[in-house]
Amino acid sequence: MAMVSVIIPTLLGREHLLKRAILSVLNQTFQDFEIIIVKNYKETKLDLEDPRINEVYEARKGVSTARNTGMKISGGKYIAFLDDDDVWLPNKLEEQLKIFKKSPDVGLVYGKYKHMGNGKIIPPKIIEGNVFENLLRDNFIGTSTVIIRKEVFESIGGFDESLYIGEDWDYWLRISEQYIVRGVNSIVSIYSGPTLSSDYKKVFYGLTKFMNKWFPKMNKNAQIKNTLRLLWYSQIYYHYGDIGFTNYAQSHICIRLGTSL
Structure with missing residues (x-):
């Protein structure tokens, strides 16, 4: 059984982005993981061969449903999220798992991310501890930087599938109501850019x-x-x-x- 389950939702036509994201996982310094790709198409398969990669088909019902599907079948003690157009830096998992091992009361660990387009680093300052009130003001946690304990999902459930905007913010709020949040004070992910609807x-x-x-x-x-x-x-x-x-x-x-x- 893998220590970490990496959940990557994706859509048809984004295979070149997905491959880049997967390679950033395969290049981690920590190697005890499984990769669960939840996709809305059956037409093509990845040209990457690794026994740790599991492709799961699901008719597209939204990113929250895709992430929840991945979490339901995950076998890891920890669950990490990665959007298909983002990438991880090589020591992401290693550095974040160190925090979990030191702090058994922590439910979520995040880190800084760098915007691929403008070079901006977010958040400028890592906020830790009981962060619920801070999160009510702003969502400073990037999805592709997050790793949670599997027991968090088992306790509070998954992403709210009725939300199509702010579903990640909502999940961090629900987690921070019950668990301590810690962060890595370094860049762990490269963010490609906003995917909000132009509508x-x-x-x-x-x-x-x-x-x-x-x-x-x-x-x-x-x-x-x-x-x-x-x-x-x-x-x-x-x-x-x-x-x-x-x-x-x-x-x-x-x-x-x-x-x-």
């Missing part, structure tokens, strides 16, 4: 659904900060000429803030 209306509704779930637990500052994210998307509609929806969105935001624009 800004869809993004607005998705963020609204996420906000409906967590807004009551946010303090006032966090409520304002996250509501301003919605305001930003409502302004996008204005520039695209969707004045009607802009007015609706801003009214919705004002209700949240208890104020008027």
